[in-house]
Amino acid sequence: MDQRTRTLLPPLPALVKAVERQLKDAQTCLATGRETMAGAPFITPAGETLLRRAGVSSRVYADYPVTGRRR
Secondary structure, three states: OHHHHHHHOOOHHHHHHHHHHHHHHHHHHHHHHHHOOOOOEEEOOOOOEEEEOOOOOOOOOEEOOOOOOEO
């Protein structure tokens, strides 16, 4: 078990960094979606264009304009 821990430990900082970056991108996307008016487009940190879905819910739903798939 100790050998397995020593083997897996070196990639841990890179994994933590990647997860923190994904969390920051998700928080940015959510904040941008909340600020966008219903039916208006907004751009995610990954460069994707989404349309804010209209509705009375406090949740933020967005659609891909090309496919209409909800995210």
